Amino acid sequence: MTHPELRPRPPSPLVEAADERFAAHGVRLLLKRDDLVHPELPGNKWRKLAPNLRAALETGHDRLVTFGGAYSNHLRATAAAGRLLGLGTVGIVRGDELADRPLNDSLARCAADGMRLHFITRSEYRRKADPEVLPRLLAAAGAGDAYVVPEGGSNAPALTGCAELGRELRDVCDVAAVACGTGGTLAGLAAGLSPAQRALGVPVLAGGFLGAEIRSLQAQAFGGPAGSWTLAEGYDHGGYARVPRPLEDFARDFESRHGLPVERVYVAKLLWALTALTRAGAFPRGTRVAAVVTGRG
Known part of the structure; x- marks a missing residue:
């Protein structure tokens, strides 16, 4: 019998954010409110942990x-x-x-x-x-x-949970973007999208190591590459948990514009990157970009 906390939850809301910084370039910004998927395990934490928790209980841990x-x-x-x-x-x-x-x-x-x-x-x-x-x-x-959950919760079971996030976004956007720590969310997200869609990851740590990690995770979970994904490096703002003043100001401004609480370590860096990429012309006019709001990362 499934524990009540581990029963499937309804899809998280998807809302459009009217933002002139994107509209000026013909880009539509959508917000996938995954921070609302669970009151205590928001966003990718729920999606990655739930399959591991089920496995722990099923194996008697x-x-x-x-x-x-x-x-x-x-x-x-x-x-x-x-x-x-x-x-x-x-x-x-x-x-x-x-x-x-x-x-x-x-x-x-x-x-x-x-x-x-x-x-x-x-x-x-x-x-x-x-x-x-x-x-x-x-x-x-x-x-x-004890049942071992790896750092960031990123393993093969976790990717199956994050693939569900991709399926929730099928055919409602052209690019699905998420902030990345260990790469597990991006690896699963890409696998759940349709072939016509692309997943975009924004690493919150410097180092350029995530590409190999994502390929390895997908091989473990799916037997090989799954879905289309790319990384937008250079938006880590000095490293994990670093929130310099310009990023703090940007986050506060976004909160004021959209009435959305912006978590600083992951979500602020994601939204900053998408704003900068849009201004740089990285997305063709008419592109629908869905930003996955993960709450506490």
Whole structure:
């Protein structure tokens, strides 16, 4: 019997935003309000976690373990999911120096939802997927028998959940755009779109590494490439969780124009990139661009 929290949810709303910065170039901006898909697990967090949560319950696990940085929205979502489903949660956090500091708002929320936090060095964290390192990390965190959800929730089950997002956008836009952290949402989104559509990812981290990650994820989930997708690099604004003043001003202005709360780490960078690309003529006149509003990333 499916847990009530894991039953299919209705499609998230799609609304058109009247914005002269896009209209001046003949582009229609649509907002896919995936931040409204679940009250505590907004947007891509719900879509990526739900298949993993079902798998954890079906295989008899009573605990989840996952990974993230000090401001990880994925950690917050996993902790909330554990509370809602009655599952224990362990978060392995990048940066052992954080163990001696007061918890920031994100980690405090995780702890309040019952997540046990285990801090490791940054060098250990970089090797967390190594088959020789992972078992030792899990044992040290007291999570050796827990169901493992990867960083960002991006794995083959997660991509099947994100493909549903693409199916919800079939034939209602020409380009479906989303901010990217680990690339899982973009990889699944592209797979769910029709052949005539394109998915566009805006990385929120610098580095140019996502292309290979997305190809690898699609191979794991679908056996090979799935759908059409591209990346718009150069809009990370200095790196993850960096919100310089121009980006903050842009987000506030967008909120004022459209009455929409704009999450800063992911959504603001996505909307900034789409505005800049439109001004640069990246989209032909008549293009319908759907921006996936993921809420807390």
